[in-house]
Amino acid sequence: MSLKGAAYIAGAWEHPTRKAPDKSIALLHAECAKGALEDAGLTKDDVDGYFCAGDAPGGLGPLSMVDYMNLKCRHVDSTDVGGSSYQVAVGHAMEAIAAGRCNVALITLSGRPRSEGQATGTAPRPGNPAAPEMQFEFPYGPATANLYGMCAQRHMYEYGTTSEQLAWIKVAASHHAQHNPNAMLRDVVTVEDVVNSPMVSSPLHRLDCCVISDGGGALILTKPEIAKSLKRPLVKVIGVGESPKHQAGGEIDLTYTAARWSGPPAWAMAGIKPSDIKYASIYDSFTITVLMQLEDLGFCEKGQGGKFVADGNLISGVGKLPFNTDGGGLCSNHPANRGGITKIIEAVRQLRGEAHPAVQVPNCDLAIAHGTGGALGTRHCGSTVILERE
Amino acid sequence: MAYVARKIPFVGTPDTNPETKPFFQGADAGKLMVRRCTSCKKVHHYPRELCPFCFGNCEWQEASGKAKIYTFSVMERANPPYAIGYVTLEEGPSVLTNFVDCDFKALKIGQDVKVTFVKTEDGGPSLPFFTPA
Ligand SMILES: [Zn+2]
Numbered sequence: 001m002s003l004k005g006a007a008y009i010a011g012a013w014e015h016p017t018r019k020a021p022d023k024s025i026a027l028l029h030a031e032c033a034k035g036a037l038e039d040a041g042l043t044k045d046d047v048d049g050y051f052c053a054g055d056a057p058g059g060l061g062p063l064s065m066v067d068y069m070n071l072k073c074r075h076v077d078s079t080d081v082g083g084s085s086y087q088v089a090v091g092h093a094m095e096a097i098a099a100g101r102c103n104v105a106l107i108t109l110s111g112r113p114r115s116e117g118q119a120t121g122t123a124p125r126p127g128n129p130a131a132p133e134m135q136f137e138f139p140y141g142p143a144t145a146n147l148y149g150m151c152a153q154r155h156m157y158e159y160g161t162t163s164e165q166l167a168w169i170k171v172a173a174s175h176h177a178q179h180n181p182n183a184m185l186r187d188v189v190t191v192e193d194v195v196n197s198p199m200v201s202s203p204l205h206r207l208d209c210c211v212i213s214d215g216g217g218a219l220i221l222t223k224p225e226i227a228k229s230l231k232r233p234l235v236k237v238i239g240v241g242e243s244p245k246h247q248a249g250g251e252i253d254l255t256y257t258a259a260r261w262s263g264p265p266a267w268a269m270a271g272i273k274p275s276d277i278k279y280a281s282i283y284d285s286f287t288i289t290v291l292m293q294l295e296d297l298g299f300c301e302k303g304q305g306g307k308f309v310a311d312g313n314l315i316s317g318v319g320k321l322p323f324n325t326d327g328g329g330l331c332s333n334h335p336a337n338r339g340g341i342t343k344i345i346e347a348v349r350q351l352r353g354e355a356h357p358a359v360q361v362p363n364c365d366l367a368i369a370h371g372t373g374g375a376l377g378t379r380h381c382g383s384t385v386i387l388e389r390e
Numbered sequence: 391m392a393y394v395a396r397k398i399p400f401v402g403t404p405d406t407n408p409e410t411k412p413f414f415q416g417a418d419a420g421k422l423m424v425r426r427c428t429s430c431k432k433v434h435h436y437p438r439e440l441c442p443f444c445f446g447n448c449e450w451q452e453a454s455g456k457a458k459i460y461t462f463s464v465m466e467r468a469n470p471p472y473a474i475g476y477v478t479l480e481e482g483p484s485v486l487t488n489f490v491d492c493d494f495k496a497l498k499i500g501q502d503v504k505v506t507f508v509k510t511e512d513g514g515p516s517l518p519f520f521t522p523a
Contacts, residue, residue, distance in 0.1 A: 122467045126401045135402025135410065136436035139510055139517055140488050141465065146474045149463030157461070157499045202464045249434035249442035250483020252476055254461055378486075 004269050006098035007105075008227035009090075009235045009387065011040025011220030012348040014326075014341075016182045018333060020214040021115040025057045026068045028110035028216045033069060036218035041230045042104060047220075049075040049102025051093055053085030055111045055216075055336040065108070075102040081244065082373025083283060085109075086219070086340035087383030091240035093221040103223055110216030111336020120212045120337050121145040122200060133247075137378065144285070145209060147377030149201035151254045152288040156203060158255055158303065161291065163203055165306030167194030169287040170207050170330050172314035177327025179356040184211045185331040194287075208287040210328075215335035217345050233352040239270030239386030246379035257289075258382025259296035259370060266384035267298070272366060274298040277386075279350040279361045280321055281343035281369040284328040290314075293370055294321075297384070316359040325350065325359035340371035344385060351389040365389045392490040392506040392519055395470040400514030409439045412450050414515040422453040422505045422518045424481055435483040455505035456480045457520060464494045477503055477520050491521040 013035030020028060029052070037043060050062050050073045058064025061078030065071075075096045079088050086109055093105035113120055121144040127134060155161045171191055177183035189207060197206040227234055243261035267273060274297060282297075284290045291305035299321060300308040313319035326332050326346040329339040347367040349355045355364075367387045374380030404414035416423035425437040429446025433453075441448050462475030473489040475497070489497060490506065502523035507516040 122465070124399075126399070129401050129403070132438075133436055135400065135404065137486055138401050139398045139514075140474050140486050141396070141468070141472055142474065142486070143465060143468075145467070146463040146465045149465075150461040150475065153463055154461040154499065199464075199466045201466065202462075204463075247484075249432075250436075250479075250485065252460060252478075252484040254476075 002269055003094050003098055003240070004238050005224065005236050007094040007221045007237050008224060009219055009237065009348050010222045010227045010230055010232060011036035011042065012345045013039050014217040014333070014345045015110070015215040015335070017215050018182065018184050018213040019114050020112050025110055025112060026065065028112065029056065029065055029108045030069050032108050032110055032216045032218035033106055036106070036220045040220040040232060042220060044069070044071065046104045047071050047106045048073055049093060049096055049105035051077045051089040051105060051107040053078060053109065054080035055109055055338055081381035081383070083285070083338035083340045084371035084373030084381045084383040085338065086344060087369060087371040087385045088242045088381065090219070090221065090237060090344065090385045091242055091383070094237050094240060097221060097223050103226060105221040107219040107221070107341065108216065109336055109338055109341040111338065112214035113337050114212050114214045118212065121209055142378065144375060145204055146201040147375040148286040148288055149204045150377045151292065152203050154254045155288065155292065159306065161306040163195045164191050165310050166208055166287040166291060167191040168310045168312070169284070169290045169314060170194045172312060173284065173324055173328045173330040175315045176325045176359050177331035179358040180327045180332050183327040183332035184213055204286055204288065210285050210330050210334045210339065212337070213333045213335055215333050217335065217341040219341065219344060234390035235348050235351045236388045236390050237385065238388045239266035240384065241266035242381060242383040244379065244381045254377060256302070257292045257296050257372060257376055258380055259293045259384065262382040262384045263297045266386050270386040272386070276366050277368050278364045279325070279347060279367040280323045281347045281367070282323050283339055283343060283370055283372040284324055284330045285334070285339065285372065287330070289372055289376065292376070293372065297368070297370060316361060322359070322361050325355050338373065340373065343369040343371060347387055351387055392508050392521060394490050394508050396472045398508055398510040398517065400510035404515040410437055413437050416452065417507055417516040417518055420507055422455050423450050424453045424479065424483070426451045433481040433483055435485045454480045456523065457503050459497065459499050459501045459503055460484050461499055462489065462497050473497060487518060487520050489521065490519045
């Protein structure tokens with residue numbers, strides 16, 4: 001049985017904060033939950049399924065947060081695949097709703113790496129010593145920026161991709177961010193600005209990187225009968241896919257992402273193709289992340305991503321594929337160093353016609369929100385969500 | 391032993407985990423040890439007891455130490471900067487490493503490199519690093 005249309009996104013809310021030194025992570029989660037419920041026209045008592053990931057405080061998956069928010073749940077899931085967890089949660093929530101295991105699913109993300117002074121991309125962070133790869137990786141200084149830098153370097157070698165082409169992705173994001181009052185970086189930048197910004201980890205410059213921000217977001221998924229009883233525009237989940245990619249025992253190929261595997265089942269479920277998409281939210285931890293995912297999702301041929309993103313092709317109202325019209329992680333927000341949920345929230349805004357008028361895509365009826373969690377240079381998960389306005 | 395300006399941190403269980411101990415013993419003796427499957431004969435990395443290709447059992451083998459750069463990235467934000475990369479060993483698998491004793495600006499994908507060893511800080515084990523051949 002296809003899950004297509006088994007759930008709707010009835011509520012979507014992004015925390016406006018980008019720096020929250022005075023709020024606990026638990027409070028940020030709860031404020032996001034409240035915001036998404038109010039957006040949907042539902043209450044806390046309606047929630048019977050809760051979905052979170054590793055950013056939820058407490059260490060035992062959902063337990064601390066269901067306690068803090070005093071939720072009465074009959075289904076929980078805390079699959080943690082980094083920034084892609086929230087697309088995965090949409091798929092898992094849809095499965096749970098279709099199976100009758102919950103009717104109203106709440107998904108939250110929050111964090112405050114900015115207030116905590118985390119050097120997210122440039123300082124290697126040791127993980128759990130029990131991770132089998134740790135002793136063969138951590139000594140070599142795998143910070144996030146150099147793990148993506150290695151992908152960009154290989155992509156340039158194999159396909160002739162240039163720093164200027166990558167820069168166009170930041171340029172497009174900045175054109176959108178100028179209209180978002182909550183965005184961290186609202187100045188429009190040029191290709192020259194990006195390639196002349198200081199090198200962080202070659203070949204990625206400072207402006208090839210996303211922001212480090214506090215904040216969060218939440219989503220409410222529910223079954224069709226409930227969604228149709230609410231007053232919000234109907235946003236139907238029509239395709240989902242998830243897949244991890246890793247080092248494969250040493251058979252390493254850094255030229256593609258897990259989107260190559262998470263995309264096809266999502267396209268098949270939705271019964272549409274990339275050229276049908278009117279708006280794309282594409283995970284943007286770095287410019288190279290966007291370029292590789294666009295190729296792997298089928299928006300262009302493998303290796304042609306550089307040409308595809310150049311010359312404003314991702315700018316709303318200018319190019320063929322408007323992307324990340326809130327400014328994305330590159331300019332607006334990357335809460336908890338996990339950008340998956342904000343990708344889905346902006347896609348919902350676009351489908352409802354509630355994006356900023358300057359970036360709203362006319363007649364936006366089909367959108368994609370793709371996430372990547374972990375690091376493209378070692379192991380990561382790709383997760384794809386395709387949404388339709390009904 | 392190669393010279394590295396950066397202190398090399400270590401998190402792991404080089405002495406107490408028999409699955410990986412021969413790798414670190416080898417490194418301390420200047421040998422790059424890899425795992426070859428007794429069933430499918432393929433070499434993998436990082437080293438595991440069960441082959442990640444077929445779950446067959448593996449034996450240790452000394453690698454030649456010859457490799458080619460698959461990719462790299464120079465972390466210029468760090469002080470001192472360092473160059474991370476994957477090298478593809480002559481025996482097959484690609485291995486995460488750092489490049490040492492070289493001009494980072496001259497690094498090239500496809501370049502021939504050879505193994506050298508660096509001691510990790512605080513009395514940790516030696517680890518394989520790579521330098522232009
Ligand atoms: Zn085998």
